[in-house]
Amino acid sequence: MHKAVFGELAEGAELSYRAHGKKLLVGHKVGNGIRCTCCNTVVSPSRFEAHAGCASRRKPYLQIYTSNMVSLHQLSIDLLKKRSLSTKEHVDLCSLCSNGGDLISCDRDKCTRAFHLKCARLPRIPSGLWYCKYCENETQENKDVDQGRSFLVEHDEGGQCALCGGHDFIKDVFGPRTVMICDQCEKEYHVECLKDHNKQNLEKLPEGKWFCCSDxxxxxxxxxxxxxxxxxxxxxxxxxxxxxxxxxxxxxxxxxxxxxxxxxxxxxxxxxxxxxxxxxxxxxxxxxxxxxxxxxxxxxxxxxxxxxxxxxxxxxxxxxxxxxxxxxxxxxxxxxxxxxxxxxxxxxxxxxxxxxxxxxxxxxxxxxxxxxxxxxxxxxxxxxxxxxxxxxxxxxxxxxxxxxxxxxxxxxxxxxxxxxxxxxxxxxxxxxxxxxxxxxxxxxxxxxxxxxxxxxx
Missing domain, CATH: 3.40.630.30 (Gcn5-related N-acetyltransferase (GNAT))
Structure with missing residues (x-):
């Protein structure tokens, strides 16, 4: 629904990239892209984020706002709510283990979840209507959401090289500003920073898992x-x-x-x-x-x-x-x-x-x-x-x-x-x-x- 939200915006509508409460870059909606004021070219939301100096955040739709201070992500959620499914189509993977096989579907309207009997802790297929635990707990879940207890507090400080502190990176091709993410500590490193600090000299993307150090x-x-x-x-x-x-x-x-x-x-x-x-x-x-x-x-x-x-x-x-x-x-x-x-x-x-x-x-x-x-x-x-x-x-x-x-x-x-x-x-x-x-x-x-x-x- 992120891409579909551009169809709901008027041509020329002002959009801005914001972080830490500050407006970092302004642009205007053109088709399915944004005309960036810094270069006067039409770019994708992710490129617009990069032009704002926040490429490593990788959250363009959460950080790009309309003139009414509504994020594109929130607009896409509102758009999704307006579009009701004409038929109820259940997923073909278990909602718990993400594997296929023989599944039982929730009977609640508009719930598309399906489960293995073992994952749902069911001894056999129920004879009557069956509702998954998410639908059974919906009342309590909504209560928790209203109170704000169930939402993760996402910090906005990550996404930077652990050696130089820079936020910039190159995604499309391997090069000095390519960011490597350690598969254990999950810290990010520029390829050139690893070399400059005598840690590793990478000439191409390593195969399989990559670790920043022997530890x-x-x-x-x-x-x-x-x-x-x-x-x-x-x-x-x-x-x-x-x-x-x-x-x-x-x-x-x-x-x-x-x-x-x-x-x-x-x-x-x-x-x-x-x-x-x-x-x-x-x-x-x-x-x-x-x-x-x-x-x-x-x-x-x-x-x-x-x-x-x-x-x-x-x-x-x-x-x-x-x-x-x-x-x-x-x-x-x-x-x-x-x-x-x-x-x-x-x-x-x-x-x-x-x-x-x-x-x-x-x-x-x-x-x-x-x-x-x-x-x-x-x-x-x-x-x-x-x-x-x-x-x-x-x-x-x-x-x-x-x-x-x-x-x-x-x-x-x-x-x-x-x-x-x-x-x-x-x-x-x-x-x-x-x-x-x-x-x-x-x-x-x-x-x-x-x-x-x-x-x-």
Missing amino acids: CDHIHNVLVKYVARGEMNLPDSLLSLIEKKPEEKGIESEAGLDIKWRVFNENLVDHNETMSLFSNVDDIFHEQFGPIVNPTTAGDFIEEMLYGKKVKDHDFRGMYCAVLTINQMVVCACLFRVFGQEVAELPLVATRKDYQRKGYFRSLFSCIERMLGCLKVKNFVLPATREAKSLWTTKFGFSRLGREKINNYQKYNNIMAFKGTLFLQKPIPQLQKIQQHSSISRNILSLEAYSCAEMRA
Whole structure:
């Protein structure tokens, strides 16, 4: 609908590119393009953005406004609402896992979602009308949107070379101003800046994944190995943190407890084997948060992050999920992403209601923290509600992060932030510091031994 919106604008209508509340460039609508005042030529919206000096933002329709201060993106949304579908056409891919196959469709008017039975957590095809969880939760979702709680707060500082700070780039051909994006830390670099700083001398676009340094390459390789390893036992020292109660659901006795933890990434696993796992984690997150609406795509941020999707303005392919299971039942889960050795983020954490405040997530968090400590990752950051702040600060050792530090992180990293939340940070204990305390070192040796063995490998 972005391109279609030009058909709704009058010829010669004034358009302006705005950022940080300032008008950077003015033009006028001509056909399906914009006559730019800086060069008096008709250009596309993306070129108009580049002429405004903001090519790396890649958000032309969000930043180009009419004289009435309405963005082209908002105009396209309004246009879409006016166009009703004459027939209801369902998508041919599952709305959760994005795979095809035998699907069941939502019966709500105008909902085009379809699901595998397993992804929808259905034992069989319903005999009557069936509505997907999005339609069932529509009332609560609308309430959250009205209150502004479900919208992601998008920062506008990214999209610049991590070495020179420049925003300009060349997209069409490979050259000195081509921007390379590291597949681990996700920082951007001009090709010529990499050469000038004696980091890498690239003569052509590399094939496959590209990493800005050996540290990012190493972190990626170790995380891949953790995913491939599958289920892992918890060290005895962490098992002692858990309040084991035989009467809990699905647990007959303490001797029958089979507690495991694992790390996975949608792009690194066989989805046919992990479909049930993904579905369980999806349920836990939605049980606690409900849908978190992406205002740009109208999709659900939870599923976009969990399934490692690349959507407009966001690339979640580097997002990992860690889970703790009891007798193969997922008890708690969290999403995390590692932006190189400087910082890792923990955007979402959830525990089943029956298992909260019993030490399960503390054990899972310790596994992740020690894994990242062996990888020399320095800091953990997370968005926390004001109600949860005391829990994170008193039990997990986090502290409030200052605005300057937040801006510094967000300058180069697309860290998730939600309205109404505070940024918290915790330094991750490094292996050398842990080994200075022999008693602690002995307790966590089993987990550290595997982590460091992976590092050496």
